[in-house]
Amino acid sequence: MSKKYLTTAIPYVNGTPHLGHAIDYLLADVYSRYESALGNEVKFQTGTDEHGNKIFEKAKSANLPVEEYTKTNSDLFRDFIKKLGVSPTDFIRTTDAAHKHRVQLIWQRLEQHIYAKDYEGWYCNGCENFITEKEYADNNGVCPDHQTPYIKLSEKNYYLKISDFKPKIKAAIESDELKILPEFRKHEVLKLLADSPDVSISRPKKNLSWGIEVPGDPSQVIYVWLDALSNYITILGYPETEHSPEFTDFWPAAVQFVGKDILRFHAIIWPAILLALNLPLPRVLHSHGHVLLNGAKMSKSLGNTIDPLEVLEKYGLPAFRYYFLRHIDTFADSDFTWEKYDAAYNNELANDLGNLVQRLATLCSKNSVAPVSAPSFPEVVIENPDYSALMEKLEFSNAFDYVWEKVKSVNKKIDDEKPWSLIKTDPAAGVASLSSLVASLLEAAVLLSPFLPETSEKIIKIFTAEKIVAPEPLFPKALKA
RNA sequence: CGCGGGGUAGAGCAGCCUGGUAGCUCGUUUGGCUCAUAACCAAAAGGUCGUUAGUUCAAAUCUAACCCCCGCAACCA
Numbered sequence A: 001m002s003k004k005y006l007t008t009a010i011p012y013v014n015g016t017p018h019l020g021h022a023i024d025y026l027l028a029d030v031y032s033r034y035e036s037a038l039g040n041e042v043k044f045q046t047g048t049d050e051h052g053n054k055i056f057e058k059a060k061s062a063n064l065p066v067e068e069y070t071k072t073n074s075d076l077f078r079d080f081i082k083k084l085g086v087s088p089t090d091f092i093r094t095t096d097a098a099h100k101h102r103v104q105l106i107w108q109r110l111e112q113h114i115y116a117k118d119y120e121g122w123y124c125n126g127c128e129n130f131i132t133e134k135e136y137a138d139n140n141g142v143c144p145d146h147q148t149p150y151i152k153l154s155e156k157n158y159y160l161k162i163s164d165f166k167p168k169i170k171a172a173i174e175s176d177e178l179k180i181l182p183e184f185r186k187h188e189v190l191k192l193l194a195d196s197p198d199v200s201i202s203r204p205k206k207n208l209s210w211g212i213e214v215p216g217d218p219s220q221v222i223y224v225w226l227d228a229l230s231n232y233i234t235i236l237g238y239p240e241t242e243h244s245p246e247f248t249d250f251w252p253a254a255v256q257f258v259g260k261d262i263l264r265f266h267a268i269i270w271p272a273i274l275l276a277l278n279l280p281l282p283r284v285l286h287s288h289g290h291v292l293l294n295g296a297k298m299s300k301s302l303g304n305t306i307d308p309l310e311v312l313e314k315y316g317l318p319a320f321r322y323y324f325l326r327h328i329d330t331f332a333d334s335d336f337t338w339e340k341y342d343a344a345y346n347n348e349l350a351n352d353l354g355n356l357v358q359r360l361a362t363l364c365s366k367n368s369v370a371p372v373s374a375p376s377f378p379e380v381v382i383e384n385p386d387y388s389a390l391m392e393k394l395e396f397s398n399a400f401d402y403v404w405e406k407v408k409s410v411n412k413k414i415d416d417e418k419p420w421s422l423i424k425t426d427p428a429a430g431v432a433s434l435s436s437l438v439a440s441l442l443e444a445a446v447l448l449s450p451f452l453p454e455t456s457e458k459i460i461k462i463f464t465a466e467k468i469v470a471p472e473p474l475f476p477k478a479l480k481a
Numbered sequence B: 001c002g003c004g005g006g007g008u009a010g011a012g013c014a015g016c017c018u019g020g021u022a023g024c025u026c027g028u029u030u031g032g033c034u035c036a037u038a039a040c041c042a043a044a045a046g047g048u049c050g051u052u053a054g055u056u057c058a059a060a061u062c063u064a065a066c067c068c069c070c071g072c073a074a075c076c077a
Helices: A019-037 A053-061 A066-083 A097-113 A133-138 A166-174 A183-195 A224-229 A260-276 A308-315 A317-327 A338-366 A377-383 A385-392 A396-417 A419-425 A427-448 A453-464
Strands: A003-008 A041-048 A090-093 A114-124 A129-131 A151-160 A179-181 A202-204 A212-214 A217-222 A255-259 A284-288 A291-293 A334-336
Touching: A003 A019, A019 A041, A019 A066, A019 A255, A019 A284, A019 A291, A019 A308, A019 A317, A019 A396, A041 A066, A053 A066, A066 A090, A066 A308, A097 A114, A097 A212, A097 A217, A097 A224, A097 A260, A151 A217, A151 A260, A166 A183, A166 A260, A179 A183, A183 A260, A224 A260, A255 A260, A260 A284, A308 A317, A308 A338, A317 A338, A317 A396, A317 A453, A334 A338, A338 A396, A338 A427, A338 A453, A377 A385, A377 A427, A385 A396, A396 A419, A396 A427, A419 A427, A427 A453
Parallel strands: A003 A041, A003 A255, A041 A090, A179 A284, A255 A284, A291 A334
Antiparallel strands: A114 A129, A114 A151, A151 A202, A202 A217, A212 A217
């Protein structure tokens, strides 16, 4: 038995949960359930990122105290996680007093790698914000919201010397000591790393009031990356716990799940922070793709977003987990459409699996087949090395495909063995056949448990009950529109 | 020459590293079965593997050039 620490990105609470967050949670949840089922102790972190101007502004425009606004939104995420059937062990808020205090302690430990410098850039007085060169060019030097020209402004920032750690980070990534998945992202990151400048980790308080104060400089506030990234270790009680098992048992993290868009921060800034603290780097950074809607990128500005709760409601939780874990590729961008969702539910969950459970249970019930005991997860994993190999490689959608092959093979076997006619000519052989079919289905159900825990449990219950009885359909087929 | 990914049957994808009869899922058509949620099983049809040139006995697979799509480019998973 070993200890595993899994992390998910902490969402910025200036909006409601969307499908991308769901992916993050589901992937981590599958792996967490897999490791737990193997008997490992898993610490599974989640949380919310709550500082910064955007939040502050949102709260102001909603006419709410910022504490209340962040609390409300943070709760939305907590609730969302529960609705997804995801079971983390921890939930951190960057506004937690303990976190804030620890970030300041971390800052102090980083001090020899921090220096102050003036940042100069294009600034809009109306927005009270710096903008990027690209934005400047796109808007021809005039703020679209305020119709005023951008001005050159400089302000004091503290910088973290990424340059001190570049060679080490590079070596760690190249050697897979810090493994970046998928492989093609590794090349991307190495290239970015080479070009990466030192990174700004503070803002003047007058521009950013909602944040953690820089220790020893009340005029400055710690900027998002140091604040947010630190959550992965402050949740373990670092730095106070640095020599106690609470921390050392779990750090370095086994896997950190992030979206592809924030991989760079986790592969460059985060390792730099860790190295500066003399801490080991996480073993694996797992970066997933984005969910596309009808082939297009979802964005609030385009207005083509979809509410995950709406998707969740249509066919319930197992269908949601099924679609997003199997048909949304673990690493690449994948498409969501209602048509695909309907097809996956009807053809796969209802027809392949639901109907299989139904027909087999009916056959067993009619012929009084004795219940079969379910194998344990570790047993089944040993029997299915290809499955565990895919899980270990964190290729969850492929592992799910493997499980589905099992499910389909049971349907095939039923047709091959024809127990309904065998039972008439040779009842003993018929019952034996059914028992072995049930055993195969149970094996598939056990393999299914990290993905669809509820469904897996239901199936196991049906065939291990004192008396096998045909249940209500697991996935009632949706009426065709 | 900013970086990266991709272009293979109607759709979605695998195969490419380690050249040698082009494969999977869905959809379509036909047949089988009747235990089952009009579900299940089998078979068939359907592809100039983005374009061009090269290497080779042989290229989806290696090389080069080109065309097209899509992400990223410092703070939207």
